[in-house]
Amino acid sequence: MASLQFVPEMQRRAQAIIEAQQARGLDLKANLWRRFQALLAMMIPLLTGALISAETRSLALEARGFSRVGVRSHLIEVPDGAADRVIRWSMAAIVILVAIWRIVL
Numbered sequence: 523m524a525s526l527q528f529v530p531e532m533q534r535r536a537q538a539i540i541e542a543q544q545a546r547g548l549d550l551k552a553n554l555w556r557r558f559q560a561l562l563a564m565m566i567p568l569l570t571g572a573l574i575s576a577e578t579r580s581l582a583l584e585a586r587g588f589s590r591v592g593v594r595s596h597l598i599e600v601p602d603g604a605a606d607r608v609i610r611w612s613m614a615a616i617v618i619l620v621a622i623w624r625i626v627l
Contacts, residue, residue: 535571539564 540548548560 531575532568532572536564536568539567 543560543563548563549556552560
């Protein structure tokens with residue numbers, strides 16, 4: 523899940539960096555050389571922030587025990603009964619039927 527959140531976060535961070543640099547007078551409509559310099563000026567803080575974010579996430583995962591070796595155990599074991607399976611499959615069928623109904627109408 524964390525890897526799926528990474529792309530939108532990087533896009534938001536890149537947009538914030540571009541806006542901040544434009545506020546400081548960066549011209550993105552200049553010649554090719556100036557655009558390359560602007561790209562370089564954006565990539566350095568973007569990559570630095572990405573590395574810091576990745577390190578923070580890895581430390582958080584390690585603190586939660588994700589690097590632990592051996593068999594994982596649960597504090598509370600929740601049984602999965604027949605009624606739970608029927609409800610789960612029914613909900614999946616309802617979602618598919620609603621999606622088909624929306625396409626047909």
